[in-house]
Amino acid sequence: MSSITKKNALWIFETMLRIRRFEEASIDLFTKGELPGFLHAYIGEEAVASGICVHLTPRDQITSTHRGHGHMIAKGLHYKGMFSELYAKQTGYCKGKGGSMHIADQELGVLGANGIVGGGIPIAAGAALGLKLQKTKDIAVCFFGDGASNEGAFHEGINLASTWKLPVVFVCENNGFAESTPQKNHQSVSDIADRAKSYNIPGIVADGMDPMSIYEIAGEAIKRARSGKGPTLIEAKTMRFLGHYVGDPGTAYGHDKVVGKWKKMDPIVTFEDFLKEKKWIADDHKEKLISSINQEIEEAILFAKESPEPDFDDALEDVYADL
Numbered sequence: 001m002s003s004i005t006k007k008n009a010l011w012i013f014e015t016m017l018r019i020r021r022f023e024e025a026s027i028d029l030f031t032k033g034e035l036p037g038f039l040h041a042y043i044g045e046e047a048v049a050s051g052i053c054v055h056l057t058p059r060d061q062i063t064s065t066h067r068g069h070g071h072m073i074a075k076g077l078h079y080k081g082m083f084s085e086l087y088a089k090q091t092g093y094c095k096g097k098g099g100s101m102h103i104a105d106q107e108l109g110v111l112g113a114n115g116i117v118g119g120g121i122p123i124a125a126g127a128a129l130g131l132k133l134q135k136t137k138d139i140a141v142c143f144f145g146d147g148a149s150n151e152g153a154f155h156e157g158i159n160l161a162s163t164w165k166l167p168v169v170f171v172c173e174n175n176g177f178a179e180s181t182p183q184k185n186h187q188s189v190s191d192i193a194d195r196a197k198s199y200n201i202p203g204i205v206a207d208g209m210d211p212m213s214i215y216e217i218a219g220e221a222i223k224r225a226r227s228g229k230g231p232t233l234i235e236a237k238t239m240r241f242l243g244h245y246v247g248d249p250g251t252a253y254g255h256d257k258v259v260g261k262w263k264k265m266d267p268i269v270t271f272e273d274f275l276k277e278k279k280w281i282a283d284d285h286k287e288k289l290i291s292s293i294n295q296e297i298e299e300a301i302l303f304a305k306e307s308p309e310p311d312f313d314d315a316l317e318d319v320y321a322d323l
């Protein structure tokens with residue numbers, strides 16, 4: 001029997017919709033040639049970010065990936081700063097210097113999306129070490145993909161986090177593909193959660209298309225981390241509904257053949273049904289939400305378009321390399 005409150009369930013639903021609409025609007029802009037750089041859409045995976053982040057406070061910290069918009073939105077980042085970053089404008093979260101793959105906001109505990117696959121894993125372990133040394137009850141959550149679980153950084157980060165019992169939850173979003181490589185061609189395990197055994201921590205498989213599965217499993221893992229018992233590895237089985245990047249049709253490596261089955265499990269559709277069954281929402285709830293989200297998006301895009309470009313003279317500001 002689920003313990004979720006109506007408030008949390010509605011938050012998850014709205015957050016999934018906010019992510020979906022942000023991604024759809026970004027894809028539209030990108031396709032029209034308005035945005036520089038690359039886009040990796042999170043559409044299809046919304047249940048994971050939302051079902052995890054509903055448990056977090058602004059002080060909790062997250063690390064993210066190249067497919068990070070969903071994590072940012074679920075952690076509370078606003079559309080204006082995000083669209084401005086995508087447009088490479090001064091008003092973006094990273095002053096227009098980062099783009100889609102490098103959005104960060106320390107005030108809301110977002111230690112960064114990251115173009116380096118697996119790069120967020122040791123950063124999350126380090127953040128968790130800091131939180132432990134400061135004797136807070138705050139935790140770190142680390143999102144990464146199945147491909148990232150083959151990187152040395154995965155093993156090194158989880159090894160130290162488990163040895164030092166750090167307050168961190170590792171969330172592997174297993175969407176079955178690393179770029180164009182199906183999972184069975186890049187690793188011999190089918191459940192990445194099994195790798196937790198090597199580090200003597202719990203490894204749990206969650207249904208990444210079901211917000212309730214994520215919510216329940218994350219709730220336990222986060223409680224464990226907050227109470228000083230150390231990390232958990234959650235593997236969320238999920239699927240991106242689009243190609244690896246916006247513009248990739250997914251036809252060269254079999255994504256197009258499997259995606260239809262996953263679309264039938266669209267978390268927004270199934271969770272809307274769940275909320276209606278519970279009588280927690282009216283029939284027109286989703287449409288009303290979408291219309292107010294759309295208005296916010298329109299305003300944010302306008303804000304981003306009208307914002308100034310970064311100054312050439314500021315190019316080396318906020319750069320931490322030794323030049």
Ligand SMILES: Cc1ncc(C[n+]2csc(CCOP(=O)(O)OP(=O)(O)O)c2C)c(N)n1
Pocket residue numbers: 065066067115116117118144145146147148149175177178179244
């Ligand atoms: C260290 C490193 N190696 C390779 C790449 C190129 N690359 C970008 S995304 C990607 C696939 C990552 O797959 P996964 O971790 O499963 O995440 P997903 O794209 O499925 O969300 C690769 C190999 C990179 N950015 N960084």
